[in-house]
Amino acid sequence: MGIKPCIAQKDVTLHILKTFGIHMSKRLGQNFLIDSNVVAGIVAAAKLTPGDAVLEIGPGIGTLTQGLAEAGAAVTAIELDRRLLDVLAKTLAGYDNVKVIHGDILKIDISREINQEKYKVVANLPYYITTPIIMKFLEDRLPIDILVTMVQKEVAERMVAVPGGKDYGALSVAVQYYTQPEIMFLVPPRSFIPAPAVESAVIRCTVRSEPPIQVASEKMFFRVVKAAFAQRRKTLANSLKAGGLDKDEIIQVLEQAGIDGRRRGEQLSLAEFAAIANAWTNLK
Ligand SMILES: C[S@@+](CC[C@H](N)C(=O)[O-])C[C@H]1O[C@@H](n2cnc3c(N)ncnc32)[C@H](O)[C@@H]1O
Numbered sequence: 214m215g216i217k218p219c220i221a222q223k224d225v226t227l228h229i230l231k232t233f234g235i236h237m238s239k240r241l242g243q244n245f246l247i248d249s250n251v252v253a254g255i256v257a258a259a260k261l262t263p264g265d266a267v268l269e270i271g272p273g274i275g276t277l278t279q280g281l282a283e284a285g286a287a288v289t290a291i292e293l294d295r296r297l298l299d300v301l302a303k304t305l306a307g308y309d310n311v312k313v314i315h316g317d318i319l320k321i322d323i324s325r326e327i328n329q330e331k332y333k334v335v336a337n338l339p340y341y342i343t344t345p346i347i348m349k350f351l352e353d354r355l356p357i358d359i360l361v362t363m364v365q366k367e368v369a370e371r372m373v374a375v376p377g378g379k380d381y382g383a384l385s386v387a388v389q390y391y392t393q394p395e396i397m398f399l400v401p402p403r404s405f406i407p408a409p410a411v412e413s414a415v416i417r418c419t420v421r422s423e424p425p426i427q428v429a430s431e432k433m434f435f436r437v438v439k440a441a442f443a444q445r446r447k448t449l450a451n452s453l454k455a456g457g458l459d460k461d462e463i464i465q466v467l468e469q470a471g472i473d474g475r476r477r478g479e480q481l482s483l484a485e486f487a488a489i490a491n492a493w494t495n496l497k
Contacts, residue, residue: 222276223247226406229274233300237407241294242339245273246363248404251415252280258397258417259335259361261286266332268357270318270346271339273297275304281335282308289327293317318346323355331356337363340409344368344384351391351420360392360418369396369414381479383442387435389483390425392418426487434490441478441486449481449489450474458493466492 226247230237237243246252255277259267263285272278272290274297281288288311292301301313314326319342334357338346343364350357364372367380372388373396374380388394397415402408428434440456441449449472453463467474469492472485481489 222249223406226274226276229300229304233296235296235300238294240341242271242341243273243294244337244340244405244407244409246276246337246404247406248400251400251404252277254398255335255337255361255363255415256280256284258415259284259286259333259359261333266327266329268323268327268332268334268336270334270336272301272313273337274300277335277337278305278311279308282311286310286333288312289314291316291318291321291326318342319349329356331358333358334360334362336361340365340411347418348387351387357420360420361397361415362418363400363413363415366399366412366414369416372416372418376480376482378479382445383438386438386483386486388418390434392420394418426484427491428487429491429494433494434487437490437493438478438486441481445477445479448475448477452478453489462493462496465496469495 226245237245261267261281261284265286267281267286267288269278269281269288269290272292278288278290282305290301290311290313292298292313292315295315298313298315305311305313314321334350347360347362350360371380371382371384372394374382374385395417397417400413400415402410402412436456441452443452443455447455450463450467453466458466463474466489470485470488472481472489
């Protein structure tokens with residue numbers, strides 16, 4: 214897909230902001246999309262069919278929201294910046310399939326606002342809270358089937374990373390435990406105003422109906438993952454010690470899991486983390 218910024222959309226955006234006297238807030242991660250190809254790419258990645266319920270986080274001045282509404286989605290858009298509500302009332306006035314709510318996505322009771330059996334999350338996320346938002350949605354097991362979001366390129370790479378590389382970490386394991394993530398396309402800084410300092414990527418996470426591995430206790434699984442990545446250079450045996458096991462327990466756990474304690478967390482697959490967590494659970 215071509216990703217040339219659309220000059221017309223840039224002019225429209227600047228005109229709207231000027232008309233409403235709005236200065237974009239760095240604190241709220243406001244980098245607005247001005248590239249209609251990127252908007253179309255995000256909408257396509259969400260595989261929308263008319264009537265699909267969509268939760269959009271941070272509609273800004275409504276550029277992506279319009280794309281979603283035109284694809285026939287029933288959009289619920291949550292925006293924190295009160296100043297943008299008047300703008301959105303204007304830019305989205307022609308759509309009866311959009312509901313805008315003023316609120317903080319990390320505090321709002323989402324299931325009250327979007328009372329659907331299944332919905333999709335589509336967003337150009339504020340980068341300062343990308344990971345907490347995605348993790349909250351997944352951990353809370355909201356009834357989401359697809360999550361399509363713009364994130365920093367580095368974050369996207371960490372989400373899809375496989376064992377052995379420098380990008381593989383606790384975020385990779387958690388995202389891959391709950392979903393099948395795919396990087397859809399990269400987005401250059403010039404597709405936004407103001408242009409961010411970093412490159413971006415659109416990622417699609419298809420939520421799994423079942424985890425890819427069997428864990429006796431999810432809490433224990435994530436405890437092991439956290440301990441293994443707390444200090445990346447430590448061997449697994451040392452990480453487990455720091456995670457709360459004594460020497461004998463470590464020997465037992467690793468033996469039962471069939472894993473060499475001299476390996477490091479960054480080399481372990483989800484199945485191997487699960488084997489350690491299950492062996493640890495059996496100790497108790
Ligand atoms: C990167 S901009 C994207 C704007 C628009 N969707 C676009 O693509 O042009 C992020 C948006 O999220 C909003 N926002 C920031 N923090 C938020 C929060 N905690 N809850 C809801 N919206 C938030 C910002 O005000 C801004 O409108």
